[in-house]
Amino acid sequence: MAAASxxxxxxxxxNQLATFFYRRPRLTLAVLLxxxxxxxxxxxxxxxxxxxxxxxxxxxAFSGKVVREFTFATYADLLSQAENYSIVVRTAGMxxxxxxxxxxxxxxxxxxxxxxxxxxxxALLYLAVLLPLWSNYLVRVYAWKIILAKEGILGWFIAGLxxxxxxxxxxxxxxxxxxxxxxxxxxxxxxxxxxxxxYMILPIQAALERVPKSLLxxxxxxxxxxxxxxxxxILPLIFPGVVAGSIFTFSLTLGDFIIPDAFGTSQFFIGxxxxxxxxxxxxIPLAAAFTAVPILIMGLYLxxxxxxxxxxxx
Amino acid sequence: xxxxxxxKGVQLNAPTNQPRSPLALTLGALGVILFLHLxxxxxxxxxxxxxxxxxxxxxxxxxxxxxxxxxxxxxLWDALWLxxxxxxxxxxxxxVLGTLAAAAVHNSRFFGRETVSFLVVLPIALPxxxxxxxxxxxxNVMDVPFNIWTIVIGHATFCIVTVYNNVIARxxxxxxxxxxxxxxxxxxxxxxxxxxxxxxxxxxxxxxxxLAFALSFDEIIVTTFTAGQxxxxxxxxxxxxxxxxxxPVTNVVAVLVVLIMSIPILLANRLTQEASGTQATGx
Numbered sequence: 001m002a003a004a005s006x007x008x009x010x011x012x013x014x015n016q017l018a019t020f021f022y023r024r025p026r027l028t029l030a031v032l033l034x035x036x037x038x039x040x041x042x043x044x045x046x047x048x049x050x051x052x053x054x055x056x057x058x059x060x061a062f063s064g065k066v067v068r069e070f071t072f073a074t075y076a077d078l079l080s081q082a083e084n085y086s087i088v089v090r091t092a093g094m095x096x097x098x099x100x101x102x103x104x105x106x107x108x109x110x111x112x113x114x115x116x117x118x119x120x121x122x123a124l125l126y127l128a129v130l131l132p133l134w135s136n137y138l139v140r141v142y143a144w145k146i147i148l149a150k151e152g153i154l155g156w157f158i159a160g161l162x163x164x165x166x167x168x169x170x171x172x173x174x175x176x177x178x179x180x181x182x183x184x185x186x187x188x189x190x191x192x193x194x195x196x197x198x199y200m201i202l203p204i205q206a207a208l209e210r211v212p213k214s215l216l217x218x219x220x221x222x223x224x225x226x227x228x229x230x231x232x233x234i235l236p237l238i239f240p241g242v243v244a245g246s247i248f249t250f251s252l253t254l255g256d257f258i259i260p261d262a263f264g265t266s267q268f269f270i271g272x273x274x275x276x277x278x279x280x281x282x283x284i285p286l287a288a289a290f291t292a293v294p295i296l297i298m299g300l301y302l303x304x305x306x307x308x309x310x311x312x313x314x
Numbered sequence: 315x316x317x318x319x320x321x322k323g324v325q326l327n328a329p330t331n332q333p334r335s336p337l338a339l340t341l342g343a344l345g346v347i348l349f350l351h352l353x354x355x356x357x358x359x360x361x362x363x364x365x366x367x368x369x370x371x372x373x374x375x376x377x378x379x380x381x382x383x384x385x386x387x388x389x390l391w392d393a394l395w396l397x398x399x400x401x402x403x404x405x406x407x408x409x410v411l412g413t414l415a416a417a418a419v420h421n422s423r424f425f426g427r428e429t430v431s432f433l434v435v436l437p438i439a440l441p442x443x444x445x446x447x448x449x450x451x452x453x454n455v456m457d458v459p460f461n462i463w464t465i466v467i468g469h470a471t472f473c474i475v476t477v478y479n480n481v482i483a484r485x486x487x488x489x490x491x492x493x494x495x496x497x498x499x500x501x502x503x504x505x506x507x508x509x510x511x512x513x514x515x516x517x518x519x520x521x522x523x524x525l526a527f528a529l530s531f532d533e534i535i536v537t538t539f540t541a542g543q544x545x546x547x548x549x550x551x552x553x554x555x556x557x558x559x560x561x562p563v564t565n566v567v568a569v570l571v572v573l574i575m576s577i578p579i580l581l582a583n584r585l586t587q588e589a590s591g592t593q594a595t596g597x
Binding site: 017018019021022026037043044051106108109114130142147153248255256258274 | 318333334335339340342343345346347349350351353354356357360367368370371372407410411412414415417418421422424430432433434435436437438439440441442443444445448449450451452455467470471474502503504506524525528531532533534535547548551552555564565566569572575576577580583
């Protein structure tokens with residue numbers, strides 16, 4: 001490379017090679033695109049395809065072995081069990097709740113960072129969001145195991161405030177409650193929200209950064225109240241960012257099997273169900289068929305996200 | 315008329331002062347920051363508790379016993395070493411593939427161009443359990459034994475997106491005229507890449523690479539499917555979560571992991587900040 005830069009006149013090998021590629025943009029494209037496409041297209045899509053194929057096999061009930069013949073039996077099995085529907089609804093409901101709450105929590109911080117923080121403070125806050133995002137996921141889950149434990153810090157805090165009655169009331173609620181915070185949907189929701197929140201803050205902050213200040217001033221000058229400016233100017237402009245963030249919060253919640261395991265009740269979530277089907281029961285076809293559900297949900301989600309321009313906001 | 319212009323003058327001056335944030339917004343932002351960080355304080359506290367059986371708070375006493383006990387665990391060191399190697403391997407693959415894909419999508423218009431960005435984001439957009447079980451069953455069918463390489467394959471697949479996103483965003487912001495100028499001045503494609511494109515995407519590569527590293531170092535869901543007998547650090551912690559009798563050691567490991575991970579994060583943050591700082595002064 002150094003030799004080439006010293007004598008640009010003499011056609012060196014690199015020069016010839018560069019010219020060769022420059023004259024053949026299609027070939028250049030193929031060389032650039034080949035390796036990533038080979039990896040994602042063959043390794044990844046191939047694996048996904050194989051998963052789909054396996055979902056059309058079935059497990060022989062007597063021998064416990066997978067029979068490699070085309071059949072809809074596994075899907076019929078999947079659809080015939082009422083419990084599976086509630087698993088899907090439960091998981092999607094949790095994912096939606098976490099996504100909504102994350103967007104609500106993310107906005108004030110993102111807005112503060114964009115509008116009011118000095119460059120120095122903004123860099124600091126940015127780091128404060130990145131650090132938890134990049135720290136170990138399991139450690140952060142473990143932290144909440146400590147916090148939510150009955151004898152733990154949150155319990156101590158609530159007892160100190162003398163609001164045990166409020167917590168007990170909350171835990172007695174029909175669906176979301178449970179024996180304790182660390183074994184209830186409320187606790188699980190808190191952990192999910194905590195773990196995925198940074199994924200929502202960053203795209204929203206990035207989207208806010210791109211909203212021109214003059215637009216907000218114009219909106220104010222034209223007599224809009226802050227709420228109106230938010231609804232009619234800010235929200236439409238940052239919505240792709242919110243959708244981009246929601247891809248993460250929704251998908252990550254949908255596929256997680258560790259948090260439902262650590263904080264859940266006996267009720268399954270999709271991830272946990274798939275994990276148990278393929279692991280303990282060894283029923284790979286059923287597990288494969290079950291993964292069709294999150295694939296379908298995320299496929300639709302991504303399709304609409306793409307139409308909303310969320311990929312440019314990632 | 316004159317009063318109007320003077321009024322405008324005042325308004326023009328106003329934005330130069332830092333506007334004050336409404337109190338509610340400041341408190342909201344502060345609350346979110348506290349929510350994100352208090353759990354780490356809790357983790358640090360519990361590494362020194364004398365309580366071996368429960369998570370009682372306030373802590374009954376403080377001790378350093380468990381720090382020493384954790385550092386003497388060989389299985390912990392093995393797990394850490396494996397995690398580092400996997401993360402380095404996955405990051406290397408992701409850097410190459412992500413940059414290539416970003417360059418291809420940025421430079422040319424071709425049929426299915428949109429599909430590439432879709433394909434790149436798919437492994438992280440689909441729930442990890444789907445990626446995990448798909449790779450596991452594919453490896454199973456092809457009779458590939460599970461080892462460190464199968465973990466790297468799984469990790470690299472979902473790490474490509476971080477590099478791709480960072481690089482393509484930077485390429486979009488890099489002025490095309492710089493590249494044209496370089497070519498006009500007689501630089502060939504490789505030289506343009508080495509002296510014009512690479513310096514302008516260097517921090518993006520670093521940021522993407524760090525994110526890929528962190529993603530890989532952290533990953534548990536896909537790893538449980540693509541790992542054989544080996545335990546990465548997350549798998550180690552996961553197994554300890556399932557066995558509460560090792561509670562005090564796990565408390566210490568949690569702190570160690572947080573400390574280890576914060577070093578590359580802070581370093582990368584500092585590097586990218588310095589880079590953007592010089593860019594700002596250069597302009």
